[in-house]
Amino acid sequence: MALLTNAIKGTQDTLPNESYKIQYIEAAARETAGNFGFREMRTPVFEHTELFQRGVGETTDVVQKEMYTFEDKGGRSITLRPEGTAGAVRAFLEHGLFNEALPQKIFYLTSCYRYEKPQAGRLREFHQFGIECFGAGAPSADAEVISLAHEFFNFLGIDNLSLEINSIGCPECRKNYHKALKEYFEQYKGELCETCLDRLERNPMRILDCKSPVCSKIAKNAPTVIEFLCEDCHNHFESVKKYLDAMEISYTVNPQIVRGLDYYTRTVFEFVSNEIGAQGTVCGGGRYDGLIAEMGGQPLPAFGFGLGLERLLLLMEAQGSVFPEPKKCDLYIASMGENANIKASAIAKDLRNEGLYVQFDTVGRGLKAQMKYANKIGALYTLVLGDNEIETGNIKLKNMETGNETEMTLSDFTDNFQALIIKDAMSGFDSLGIDGLDLGSILGGTN
RNA sequence: GUGGGUAUAGCUUAGUUGGUUAAAGCGCCAGUUUGUGGCACUGGAGACCGUCGGUUCGAAUCCGACUAUCCACCCCA
Numbered sequence: 001m002a003l004l005t006n007a008i009k010g011t012q013d014t015l016p017n018e019s020y021k022i023q024y025i026e027a028a029a030r031e032t033a034g035n036f037g038f039r040e041m042r043t044p045v046f047e048h049t050e051l052f053q054r055g056v057g058e059t060t061d062v063v064q065k066e067m068y069t070f071e072d073k074g075g076r077s078i079t080l081r082p083e084g085t086a087g088a089v090r091a092f093l094e095h096g097l098f099n100e101a102l103p104q105k106i107f108y109l110t111s112c113y114r115y116e117k118p119q120a121g122r123l124r125e126f127h128q129f130g131i132e133c134f135g136a137g138a139p140s141a142d143a144e145v146i147s148l149a150h151e152f153f154n155f156l157g158i159d160n161l162s163l164e165i166n167s168i169g170c171p172e173c174r175k176n177y178h179k180a181l182k183e184y185f186e187q188y189k190g191e192l193c194e195t196c197l198d199r200l201e202r203n204p205m206r207i208l209d210c211k212s213p214v215c216s217k218i219a220k221n222a223p224t225v226i227e228f229l230c231e232d233c234h235n236h237f238e239s240v241k242k243y244l245d246a247m248e249i250s251y252t253v254n255p256q257i258v259r260g261l262d263y264y265t266r267t268v269f270e271f272v273s274n275e276i277g278a279q280g281t282v283c284g285g286g287r288y289d290g291l292i293a294e295m296g297g298q299p300l301p302a303f304g305f306g307l308g309l310e311r312l313l314l315l316m317e318a319q320g321s322v323f324p325e326p327k328k329c330d331l332y333i334a335s336m337g338e339n340a341n342i343k344a345s346a347i348a349k350d351l352r353n354e355g356l357y358v359q360f361d362t363v364g365r366g367l368k369a370q371m372k373y374a375n376k377i378g379a380l381y382t383l384v385l386g387d388n389e390i391e392t393g394n395i396k397l398k399n400m401e402t403g404n405e406t407e408m409t410l411s412d413f414t415d416n417f418q419a420l421i422i423k424d425a426m427s428g429f430d431s432l433g434i435d436g437l438d439l440g441s442i443l444g445g446t447n
Numbered sequence: 448g449u450g451g452g453u454a455u456a457g458c459u460u461a462g463u464u465g466g467u468u469a470a471a472g473c474g475c476c477a478g479u480u481u482g483u484g485g486c487a488c489u490g491g492a493g494a495c496c497g498u499c500g501g502u503u504c505g506a507a508u509c510c511g512a513c514u515a516u517c518c519a520c521c522c523c524a
Contacts, residue, residue: 061522308524375484
């Protein structure tokens with residue numbers, strides 16, 4: 001039974017009373033991306049496993065232990081995407097988008113999958129707002145994409161998010177840096193933690209990231225990547241900073257930032273929060289000039305980021321952000337008797353065609369229960385429809401907020417409901433005169 | 448994969464040193480009002496007390512294992 005009624009570990013349902021929040025965030029993402037000239041790309045949730053092995057990097061944790069990989073019935077090895085960039089690059093190459101006007105500016109809103117132990121801000125299925133800018137190698141591209149994320153956060157009214165940037169250079173400068181780093185840490189071989197000893201051999205840059213007090217203390221005085229940047233990479237980084245300064249985007253240079261995906265080169269950055277637990281990176285990205293060639297294309301520079309929607313939502317709730325309320329029900333039609341029930345459905349259809357949000361009873365409840373329901377869903381107006389109303393053609397329209405009822409004929413009501421509620425919202429029925437809208441004749445008494 | 452916390456109705460929780468029909472608030476349904484919501488009052492439905500096993504005359508309560516969940520490490524969005 002538990003299998004039937006329990007969601008899979010590390011997954012989350014978004015229920016109807018919460019979904020408007022994530023919809024708001026997604027709408028903000030589309031809006032912001034659009035203003036920067038980024039257009040949406042949708043790619044499959046699954047790809048050939050090789051794509052991620054090559055694209056994300058064989059040595060990364062993501063590929064080594066976190067992928068959802070399975071064999072399909074045709075014997076192919078398939079993997080649920082653990083991130084968005086590899087698939088976007090694949091589609092970019094497959095459809096020859098490099099022949100279109102460059103840069104190709106792409107955004108996506110998608111789910112990603114990683115087999116990890118869930119914790120605060122970390123799910124096995126999570127959602128990303130991703131940006132990829134293909135074919136833009138200038139420092140202005142780095143700055144533009146970073147400013148897009150900045151603008152997005154700004155739009156949502158988020159503060160307390162710090163931008164940290166770094167440059168990890170090109171493969172050429174990294175070679176020298178690795179050498180220097182190894183030499184440095186080897187002096188402390190006796191003190192480093194076990195995992196760091198391992199890192200010393202495989203990827204000494206990761207030691208910079210270690211949380212153990214001993215290692216991080218040693219790492220503090222380690223040589224930084226920035227000191228080892230070649231002239232081109234150095235100039236590039238300096239230029240990026242100038243652009244950010246000019247856009248008044250504040251940042252701190254954090255030489256400790258080492259991104260976990262192999263494809264990054266030069267500029268890397270993170271937007272970090274300290275309000276949502278240990279997994280504080282809400283947005284992370286950078287330049288990946290080698291990836292497109294690595295995946296079989298002509299060499300082409302690129303820059304992008306991934307932004308975690310669940311973490312963002314967590315952050316917004318921690319900050320008490322207000323989300324725009326979803327639309328309220330304009331009209332609830334409470335009906336009694338078969339004739340009225342049928343009439344209610346017909347009225348609802350007509351008003352919905354005019355773009356109004358209308359509901360009627362589909363449970364077969366009594367009038368009182370229907371009124372209760374109308375109240376619960378926050379209906380703005382209620383129309384009671386029974387044998388009397390059908391017979392006489394006279395109805396009362398109830399404003400659920402004030403409780404006022406207004407008498408009118410059914411046909412006037414159906415013809416003018418939209419105008420009526422606008423007028424009512426502006427002034428209330430009580431004060432309605434004969435100005436503008438010609439509604440005087442249908443607004444009999446109020447009570 | 449490794450640690451630590453937690454597990455009682457849809458939700459939030461109470462449950463005294465093991466002792467009869469496991470309690471409350473919110474929510475849900477209905478009634479008080481033969482055709483009118485919110486407020487109040489009354490009633491109702493809803494819990495194999497996470498699962499399995501053990502100790503005991505007797506277990507929601509003690510013990511063990513498992514599972515789930517939360518948090519942290521690793522790593523990342």
